[in-house]
Amino acid sequence: MGSNGFKSFLVAAFSLFLVFAGQSAFSQHEGGHEAAPAEQHEAGEHGAAAESAFNPGEAILHHIADSHEFHFFSFKKSDGSEFHATLPLPVLVYSPQRGFSAFMSSNFHHGHEVYNGYKLEHDKIVPVDANGNVDESVKVFDFSITKNVSQMLLALIVLVLILTSLAKKYLKGEGVTSAPKGFQNAVEPVITFVRDDIAKPNLGPKYKKYLPYLLTVFFFILINNIFGLLPGAANVTGNIAFTAVMGIISFFVILFSTNKHYWEHVFWFPGVPLPVKILMIPVELLGVFTKPFALIVRLFANMTAGHIIILSFISLIFIFGEMSKGAGYAFSPVSIAFAVFIYVIEILVAFIQAYIFTNLTAVFIGGAIGDHHYEEDVHPHH
CATH class of the missing domain: 3.10.330 (Vcp-like ATPase; Chain A, domain 2)
Structure with missing residues (x-):
């Protein structure tokens, strides 16, 4: 019940934030229209409309882009000045x-x-x-220190605090000689899931060597995904620079895990005719680089798309509102309902994308380590 209530609060807060943020655009539009002089009424009206007309593309890109401040909401005060609730960086x-x-x-x-x-x-x-x-x-x-950087550092601090606090409890015997309690009871199934369903099936007996890295990747992406759903927060995992760094780190982990059997399959695929081998070399070599590229683009595209869809539904309120205020108010419940629906799905996507990035990383590392039972069966050691 507590979890459901917290999610409902986040959804309501997120919706109100977007409504208040967009309302400032209408306030500017109305104020510009009233301020036009009588002798230039027609020209002033069109000029003000052109200046303050709601631009959904610009508004959406502004919300998902990096910035030098956290902007929560804006509104126009009674004296005509604007108030911006921001956190400067x-x-x-x-x-x-x-x-x-x-x-x-x-x-x-x-x-x-x-x-x-x-x-x-x-x-x-x-x-x-x-x-x-x-x-x-x-x-x-x-x-x-932009909002992406500051939020990423905050996520890193949260990650370290969570994992170190859990480690201290295990060192004391909590969760080892007795059942886990509290937050430890919530996190332990996730750790077990990463170990049993991601690390072991893909890495076999060497899973313990890579489990710390896989757990770090999973929790770091998950925390940033969840933070990105908070009102006014930055969409860190929707930034191509962040996902690129994560993909490059995984790329080097994969490379350092390779052995001679892996490179034999890249440059001189065994059991294949010579002409096909020559054709396969550039394909296999390209595959070495496309694997981390797939990690980078997949996480970036999915997390960005979710935010764009939510903001697009909210933008429909103001698009209809520019046609008619009545249409804007009438469409508001429908738009917010769809936005809330996508927002709830985004909570699920936050976990799914952390799982997919971690699982694919384990798959690629497992491919670099290689399973050579076939070669051993065909060419047994004497």
Whole structure:
């Protein structure tokens, strides 16, 4: 019951966040229309509509992209000014011409102001001159703690705390000489699942060597997937840079697990006619690199697609609202219902994608280790 209540709370909070975030676009649209002078009413109306019309593609890309701040919601106050509920993050930039600079992203005032010779354009820090124009002669290296980086570090801290706390309990004998209790009772079946259903079937007797890595990959991706479903959080696993690093690490683990039998099957496939061997070499060699590429793209595409679908359903409210306010309010329950449905599925997908990445990694490592019973049967050792 507690778990179901928590999920319901997350869904409701996520829906309200998106509704409030989109409502600011309508507030700007209405305010721009009223501010048009009477003599320029027609031109002002079209100009304001063009400026503040809701752009679903831009809104969706903005929500799934990386940023220098956590943005939770916005609304227009009674005096016409806007309030943005944000959490600014540290900006760390180095320029060979200007040296090192460190400050908070709040100094940019959401990209409206220049600070210390830099400004924010489309969530990217660019150098500017005294007139506020982009200075192409200045080179900038951005080492800022963006929301993807900060959330990934938070996930890493949570992962370390969870696993170290469990390790201490096992060292004390809890879960060994007695039944596991509390959170340990919830995590232990997951560890057993990774060991018995992923590591052992794919790696055989060598599973203990790779089990720590597989568990780390599974829990790290799972924690980041779940964090990405929280309102205002970053979609870390929907960032191609994150999945690329995870895939490259797995790629090196696979390479270091190879042996001469593996490379024989890549460069000189046994039991195959010579012409076919020559044709198979580039195919098998390409397969060495396509395996980690499949890991990278699969995780990135699935986690990004889920967020885009949810945001697309919410965007329909404002698309219909621009046609007619009545249509927007009428379609809201339908749109939110579909968004909540996809959101619940995304919770399941968070676990599935962590499992698929870990399982495929184990499969590829198992292929690198190789099962050579066939060769031993055909060419027995004397």
